[in-house]
Amino acid sequence: MKRYIVDIHRPDGADPHRLRSETPQIWFSSFASLAAVLSDDNRRLLRLIHEKHPKSLTELAELSGRKVPNLSRTLRLMADYGLVSLQRNVRDVQPTALAIEFLVVLD
Numbered sequence: 001m002k003r004y005i006v007d008i009h010r011p012d013g014a015d016p017h018r019l020r021s022e023t024p025q026i027w028f029s030s031f032a033s034l035a036a037v038l039s040d041d042n043r044r045l046l047r048l049i050h051e052k053h054p055k056s057l058t059e060l061a062e063l064s065g066r067k068v069p070n071l072s073r074t075l076r077l078m079a080d081y082g083l084v085s086l087q088r089n090v091r092d093v094q095p096t097a098l099a100i101e102f103l104v105v106l107d
Contacts, residue, residue, distance in 0.1 A: 026081050026082065026083075031106075034104070037077060037078065037081055037083070038102060038104075042074060042078065043100075043102075045060075045064060045066075045071075045074065046078070046083065046084070046097045046099065046100050047097075047100055048060070048063055048064055049084065049095050049096065049097040050097040050100050053096075054094070054095065055089075055092065055094055056089075056091075056092035056093065056094060057071050057072060057075070057092065057093050057095065058092070060095060072093075075095055082098060082099070083097070083098055083099050084096060084097055084098055085098055
């Protein structure tokens with residue numbers, strides 16, 4: 001079985017080569033799952049979160065034009081892969097992008 005690996009590059013701009021051993025890696029069992037998680041829409045969503053720093057999923061829904069339940073499902077999946085952090089506040093969940101650049105290595 002082929003495996004697909006994604007090296008995550010940190011959004012703070014740190015040199016990815018210097019951090020290579022510290023850089024988290026995500027393994028995907030199929031190209032279809034990799035494509036679903038790192039789709040164009042999802043990568044745009046990560047950049048939007050990184051640039052606008054929304055305080056809630058409702059604010060992110062307004063910025064992105066997507067509905068909150070749709071965003072919630074997508075962000076939970078991305079959080080499972082370590083791409084976003086979902087910080088629960090009193091009433092809201094604040095998303096934070098943990099990665100915005102990716103290097104895909106195909107085996």
